[in-house]
Amino acid sequence: MAKQPGSVFVSLYFMVLGILLVVSAGMLAIGVRELASSSDPSQSMFYVLIGTSGLAITLYSIWQIQSKTKGLKIQVAKVVTVLECGSCHKKVTRNFKEGDYVYGTGEKCGSCGSDAPMTITDVFAEKPPQKKTTL
Amino acid sequence: MQLPALQQQDNPIGIIMNLVFLAMFFVFVVWGQRIQLTISLRDVEYALSRLKIMRDEARRAAVENLKRIGKSDKDPTYYVDRYLEYVFIPPVTMDPAGVVWKYDHLIGVTEDRVKDEVKAIAPAANEAQQFNLQNLLEVAQVLNTYYRVIRHYYIFGKKTASYFMIIQIQMLLPQIMREAEALLGAVHAFTYGHPIGDGAGALVAARFMHGRETKEVAKDTVLGETDIEGRRVLVVKSKGPGGTVGRPGDAVSAIIKKRRGISTVLMVDAGLKLEGEKSGEIFEGIGAAIGGIGTEKFKIEEAATKKKVPLYGIIIKMSTQEAVTPITKEIAEGIELAVQRVKEVIKERTKIGDLVLLVGVGNTMGIGQ
Numbered sequence: 001m002a003k004q005p006g007s008v009f010v011s012l013y014f015m016v017l018g019i020l021l022v023v024s025a026g027m028l029a030i031g032v033r034e035l036a037s038s039s040d041p042s043q044s045m046f047y048v049l050i051g052t053s054g055l056a057i058t059l060y061s062i063w064q065i066q067s068k069t070k071g072l073k074i075q076v077a078k079v080v081t082v083l084e085c086g087s088c089h090k091k092v093t094r095n096f097k098e099g100d101y102v103y104g105t106g107e108k109c110g111s112c113g114s115d116a117p118m119t120i121t122d123v124f125a126e127k128p129p130q131k132k133t134t135l
Numbered sequence: 136m137q138l139p140a141l142q143q144q145d146n147p148i149g150i151i152m153n154l155v156f157l158a159m160f161f162v163f164v165v166w167g168q169r170i171q172l173t174i175s176l177r178d179v180e181y182a183l184s185r186l187k188i189m190r191d192e193a194r195r196a197a198v199e200n201l202k203r204i205g206k207s208d209k210d211p212t213y214y215v216d217r218y219l220e221y222v223f224i225p226p227v228t229m230d231p232a233g234v235v236w237k238y239d240h241l242i243g244v245t246e247d248r249v250k251d252e253v254k255a256i257a258p259a260a261n262e263a264q265q266f267n268l269q270n271l272l273e274v275a276q277v278l279n280t281y282y283r284v285i286r287h288y289y290i291f292g293k294k295t296a297s298y299f300m301i302i303q304i305q306m307l308l309p310q311i312m313r314e315a316e317a318l319l320g321a322v323h324a325f326t327y328g329h330p331i332g333d334g335a336g337a338l339v340a341a342r343f344m345h346g347r348e349t350k351e352v353a354k355d356t357v358l359g360e361t362d363i364e365g366r367r368v369l370v371v372k373s374k375g376p377g378g379t380v381g382r383p384g385d386a387v388s389a390i391i392k393k394r395r396g397i398s399t400v401l402m403v404d405a406g407l408k409l410e411g412e413k414s415g416e417i418f419e420g421i422g423a424a425i426g427g428i429g430t431e432k433f434k435i436e437e438a439a440t441k442k443k444v445p446l447y448g449i450i451i452k453m454s455t456q457e458a459v460t461p462i463t464k465e466i467a468e469g470i471e472l473a474v475q476r477v478k479e480v481i482k483e484r485t486k487i488g489d490l491v492l493l494v495g496v497g498n499t500m501g502i503g504q
Contacts, residue, residue, distance in 0.1 A: 098327050123329060
């Protein structure tokens with residue numbers, strides 16, 4: 001099997017992220033402090049800019065890792081069965097049951113009380129996939 | 136904006152920043168491609184881990200369903216694992232004459248073998264369930280193939296540190312992952328036997344065939360007869376409700392040979408839409424509207440050309456994912472549009488009293504007749 005993401009590279013990557021986070025936070029703190037006290041705002045602004053950029057990069061990288069490790073999602077559609085009564089032509093829609101198929105037979109008609117079972121005329125996903133199951 | 140800290144050589148932070156930028160310049164000049172390779176490898180590695188999860192999920196579903204439906208004493212895990220590694224060995228094409236029949240023969244042998252093995256491992260499953268289990272196994276097999284091939288290029292690219300090999304596979308990944316995700320979505324449909332988008336053509340045929348007497352004209356393929364606008368219409372579809380595509384090529388050849396005077400062959404199939412197009416729209420064409428490896432298409436074209444019968448096609452648009460997942464409302468509406476269009480084409484292109492052959496192509500899972 002291929003080498004999994006738990007390799008040296010990952011440890012190194014997280015170490016660099018940690019260093020970047022600490023350095024960026026430090027620069028931001030210095031920048032803010034200097035901004036309040038120093039007579040040269042351009043240098044303080046530079047620290048604030050570097051610190052903010054560093055923090056943004058770090059947080060973006062963490063967000064990317066987090067979204068990648070969330071896992072796969074299987075899209076499960078809600079499937080419905082449409083039945084039609086041969087006598088009164090009333091249409092009934094209900095949730096799909098295993099064994100249903102188009103032009104198969106379903107339950108008896110509840111409206112006209114006909115003895116003949118209703119015919120399945122359609123089976124389809126009612127809405128675009130909504131329910132998501134995380135693997 | 137001026138960056139004073141970088142310009143102040145007496146400022147220790149300025150010196151550090153200058154050194155950092157200088158170091159970064161040399162790092163990128165010397166190891167730039169290596170860094171790019173590492174980033175690309177990470178992408179491939181991530182896709183690979185996703186493919187492994189998908190493959191394992193499809194395998195798990197296949198094993199569970201074989202146990203649940205098949206109710207066999209034997210544990211199907213061994214069989215599933217063996218099936219995942221099956222390969223179709225294509226015939227030699229150096230001398231292409233007759234290669235279609237070689238393909239046809241090998242496909243038939245593959246189908247029969249899988250059918251027999253599923254029958255043995257799932258004795259309690261009825262015919263339709265056996266077909267659905269075969270489809271489920273095929274999904275797991277394709278996902279396993281994707282996983283193995285990507286893993287091969289990943290390991291090979293890593294071993295040889297070949298940037299160009301890795302970026303080639305990285306370029307293909309979006310398409311591969313989209314197909315793999317579509318197949319994963321199909322696992323649920325094949326587990327419960329939902330009609331899928333690919334069955335749109337078969338459902339159009341079923342709309343005309345329902346209530347008529349049917350007979351098997353080719354392997355897993357049925358024929359029914361009906362009248363539309365004064366024309367006699369022979370309707371062909373794969374035998375449902377099990378998940379099979381049947382042998383429409385054999386059926387069309389046999390019918391054209393036996394029934395004289397067929398004026399038109401009209402085929403309805405699901406087709407892949409392009410990005411930006413709407414699912415469920417229909418379009419028309421001239422020729423055999425059928426996908427697959429090409430053997431069935433070849434037979435239809437041969438039979439139609441010999442008798443000089445015009446071939447028309449009606450295609451219902453959908454995405455790769457929609458083709459293997461339950462029929463959506465848009466596609467269901469497209470199917471009804473296609474039914475109307477079939478009637479119009481028959482009226483426009485044939486005369487009263489003509490004999491027309493209508494072929495509904497596609498996987499008929501969840502669609503009877």
